[in-house]
Amino acid sequence: MAEVFFRLAKSPLAMFGLAFILLLVFVAIFADVLAPYPFQKQNLMHSFETPSASFLLGTDEFGRDILSRLIYGARVSLQVGFIAVGIALVVGGMLGALSGYYGGWIDNAIMRVMDVLLSIPQTLLAIAIAAALGPGLFNLMIAVGISAVPTYARIVRGSVLSIRGMEFIEAAKAVGSSDTRIILRHIIPNSMAPIIVQSTLGVASAILNAAGLSFIGLGIQPPYPEWGAMLSGGRQYIRDYPHLTLYPGLAIMLTILALNFLGDGLRDALDPKLKR
């Protein structure tokens, strides 16, 4: 573990990514303390203000402080990103592990279902699920999460397959460990590397996906600030007040960028073969 971190620390981009994500997590947790104003606080006399001392990033069409909304938006976006990936990981990981470990008809059945889901483009699948469930934060997480399940199922299955035949698994079987125990204690920990990398990148694509859904109106409810929804709400004013869309756009981009840097760095750190 320490070795991995050491290798990770050698990449400045990955460290930048990690620092940015940690900062974001900090901001999200302490949003109530950090935000200068409540996110829903309207001040119609001060709408569309450009950045100033009292409103550091200006105000939106209701005179709400954009900085405060971005700060609370970090909470929403990170929640969506991590929980959606969590859902995908738990469901997909379990299916993948079962599939890879048992093989045979179980493998066949599960993977055919995953093939079906994989052949529907992820955005379209997420839109269809979001439309079926209705709007809201929780439904958004489910829609984004479920649409990512097959990706994780495949990855976990792949790494389980590569581990299954190894000697220490055979040994565990020989001493009479139960299947559940083998899966939980041996197989999953040993297939962590690709999963960690994929999850980091997956959080990025989940945040992007959620922002996209919010952008076309299938996301979360006002007055809660979600970056994609802020972007969508400000686009009508893009010619007069570009700061309404500039900051949420930047926030999304930087977050995704940070996660991608971190994911790349992790891949290199966890897989020393690639780095020479």
Next chain:
Amino acid sequence: MKGTKGILFLGALVLALLCLTTAASAKDTLVVADQYDATTMDPIAHNDVPSSRACYSIYDTLIFLDGEGKVHPGLAEKWEFLSGTAYKFYLRKGVKFHNGEELKAEDVRYSIMRATTDLGAPITTYSQNVKDVEVVDDYTVIVHLKKEDYSFFSSLAHSWGSILNKKYTEEAGQGFGMNPVGTGPFRFVEWQKNNRYVLERFNDYWGPKVRFERLEVRAIPEPTNRTIELETGGVDIAYPIVHNDLKRVAENPDLVLYRKPQTSVTYVGFNMTKEPFTDKKVRHAIYAALDVVGIQAASYRGVGKVPNSLVPEAIKYSIDSEVPVHVQNQKEAEKLLKEAGVKGLKLQLWTNERKERVDSATIIQAQLQEVGIESEIKVLEWGAYLSGLQEKTHDMFILGWVSTVPDPNFAIAGLLESTSGSNYTFTKDAKIDEMLAEGRGVPDGDARAKIYKDLQLYINELRPMIYLHNDESIAGTRKNVKGFEPRSNEIHSFREVYFE
């Protein structure tokens, strides 16, 4: 060397293509940017404004209404009211359909009776009272109604009253809505869904011929894109123009901005079947808590105004200008809530995705909180919204209503008559039903005026809804486009447009 030549040649080709595409849009084509595409061009299979606009170019109706609501002869040269339930129409002779057939009385009978079948389900409000259409001879018909209804006649100018060619329509069957034939000044050329439809001048038109060759209507949902296209000359007419682009269009020397009050109302409805909104005091308390003028101003920013009555000012017998403007009164709101015995009220406010409505909901939420009412906003996509409303589980909701036919009956009945399918407040009030029936049975005049004025006051007192906004039809055109004026019912006409 050879390679360079090839690249040069390719470059020239691209340039030539670019020039060609610009040259093709020379000034015999009128390009219009609409917000949404039509859903169908079958005049009775829809009840939405973009489709009605398309129909208005392709078809004619028996009578026409001008921008001021005055009746003019259309396919009928003249008419007689035989009784309260029988209208006789004398048809114009020699009128040609786009397929070359001549207009006969049988076509009129076919068109109107077709609207009373299930094909016409979306427009039953208008057609439900038709009993029969009697063909007297090839150029005379009598429309018989089931009961007296003085709002019916002017509804014949609505696109539902478009006259179709019986032979063609029957042959076309299900494909009719995508490949229409009418008698109108434009004939159908092509339609690419969600993008644009193209019509061309019909040279055998019976009336004044259109002064340009082609009409191209493009669907551009993004307001910013519509305005940019207008500014750069990509389109000649664009609507609607949103509030933050008003100044830009008005101050641009190449463009002209047109504004006209609309016969529409946006309202916040209460679910009249659900506690505690069954209590009139609660409804009035919520009304008192809201600064509707401020909400309207902040959400619509200089477009339209706050209505004082359900019947928009542009419709006859409206009392809009006689009722004082509402003033927010939080003390009154708290007092009324106390009297009603309601404490710690929590409610849901529903709306669809239209930006201004979401904006209004967001401000309403903040203002209700100031009198201790907690509200949760639910933004629903249109299909889920309507089906949610039909389930009667909502508390309060924001919705709009357009009176395409300028008669007070249509402004009220669709929203508040107990039998109406679009009565989402689920108001069931015997007095309203009674007065609506009475109003329909009386010819225009002082007696009819009094009924509708009393009814409007009664509705304000009952307060099943809070009026938020009377919209405006706002359009922008290039300066060289003449003869265009937006209509208050949004069925804009291109029949008189020409280029200077």
Next chain:
Amino acid sequence: MVKYIVRRVLFLIPVLVGVAFCVFTLLYLTPGDPAKMVLGDLATESAIRDFREKEGLDKPFLVQFGNYLYKAVTQGDIGRSYVTKRPVMTEIMATFPATLKLATFAIVIAIVLGLPCGILSAIKQYSAFDTVTMILAMIGLSMPVFWLGLLLILLFSVYLRWLPSSGFDTFKAMILPSLALSAQSVSMITRMTRSSMLEVIRADYIRTARSKGQKESVVIWVHALHNALIPVVTLCGLQFGSLLAGAILTESIFAVPGVGRLMVESIKARDYPVVQGGVLFVAAAFSVVNLLVDLLYAYIDPRIKAQYR
């Protein structure tokens, strides 16, 4: 080889049946009654009943699905649009050309930009060019397409006035949407080309070629590139497939009348036959492109050919 293709094509059938079932289930769960959406809120009870009966919406879920499948398999009939009353296939075919054009343009841009950048980056590893390219590629990957779209409109349509922001009928109007859509692919192709080149350059046979005294440019352009391109070609194919399917946001920002927008509009209008047919079509196109990519892969890489028998 033929046997392999046949097997893969046959394998598509259960996948598509599965897709149809998925979509059916989702639409069944979606709130909103199509009859009321199509006929409007003024429709009479009897009209709604007739509509539901005619479209089979009154039947139990599995019966509806069975009927759909039966008609699709035996008659190739996937229904008519509730709204336009045209066959679903006609609706899809009316929008598919726009999507195909958009995806083709985007992939061409991606290859034209991505390949040379990737190759140069690899040759000059750790140079300033390499660093800048890699960071730009990362930014391209991280850019939400709807934000990039807005920025492009702001720059090229509003400020510079060079290009129109909507419409898809002229060459000029296609530039901005294609650019916005291609950003992700450009980045991916650049990164893939670079890493694949790097791997090949270090390989033994390249060292052999070098040691035989061949010119460096020959080594790079002939030996290395040929082998490095194999995974890149695959990636291009996969990207093309996902561009075909994933243009929904781009299409709605630039008002492109493509399949993606048709899907979103049809979901909103509860035009179920079009949604079902559309998703099925997209899934089929996606799978066919992937199959072609696999075949191409086998064709250009003789090592793999042996496996496909």
